[in-house]
Amino acid sequence: STRSRLLATTLVAACTGEPAPAASTDAQPGAIEDPRDQYALLHDIEAALGDGLGRDAGAMTSVQQAWQGRRYRWELAMVPMFCTAPERCFLAPFDHARSAGGRIRQGWMPRLELDATGFAALQQACAGKAACVVRIAGTLQRFVFEVEQPTALELGEIEIVGAREADATESWLASKARS
Template identity: 35%
Template sequence: MNKKLVLLILGSLCVVAGAVSAELSPRVPVAEVAMDSAEVDLPALSPLSQYQLIRALAVAERDADDVGAALARVRRDWQGRRYRWRAYVVGSLCATPNACNVLVTDRLGADRDVVVGWMPRLHLSGVAHRRLAAGCAGPGRCEIRFEGTMS
């Protein structure tokens, strides 16, 4: 298995965030933030979750015949689609509108079997980033739900 190839493919996937909203959680502070969307002609919202993407990557990594081709298929199948996912924001990982990485798996929750480390980068407008930063002020992590198109 070629770990560098997997990391390159994962590292190149990012999400252009169009909307972020809160999902209440008793354990984690939540931000209620409305985001502006500059996107036009948005693709239909896909029902697929980040956990399904992680599973697809794990299956591709186990393709003994051609891992590179399997990962390329995953990339082709997932890029350009619009998703609504839950994520966690940690202030130090979301310092600027174009350097806002989020945690898409709750390693302390029900998904303990997740072994892929992946932190997608959100591309936010300045206004959206300020709203997110204000809504997620304070130490620790902040749970959000966001919609975006994977690029």
């Protein structure tokens, strides 16, 4: 917690005679939220990957650094079979119906870092909804985007902002068949 970090830095300063370093406000609840959503992240990932034949590690690192450690407010779909416990809760990040003219080719699902209270709040927010779309605020704490690894995200410091029933025009689990 912030209080623990402040106490620790004060104690270090008192013991060494050095001035206490400024407390970090990175990734703290209430910090300024980055307005970009998961679709902007998808765009950045796909741009870095290019045609997929050659992976530019530098471009991938730039995307990772531009996104990790920031706080976001995203709408995600809660699928009960993917979110079964506080330590095992993954949400579907994309409404495939929003992908005009193309399929979403990324397969990552962000993991939420939840304690028992946060997990209960998520379950309660989605109770009674056949297809629950939850709005969360969270910090992208872990973002694996490397040449030899599958893309993986972990959002922490989760705040459940709201939940709603998915609209009939939305497709959170798969692209609708083209006719």
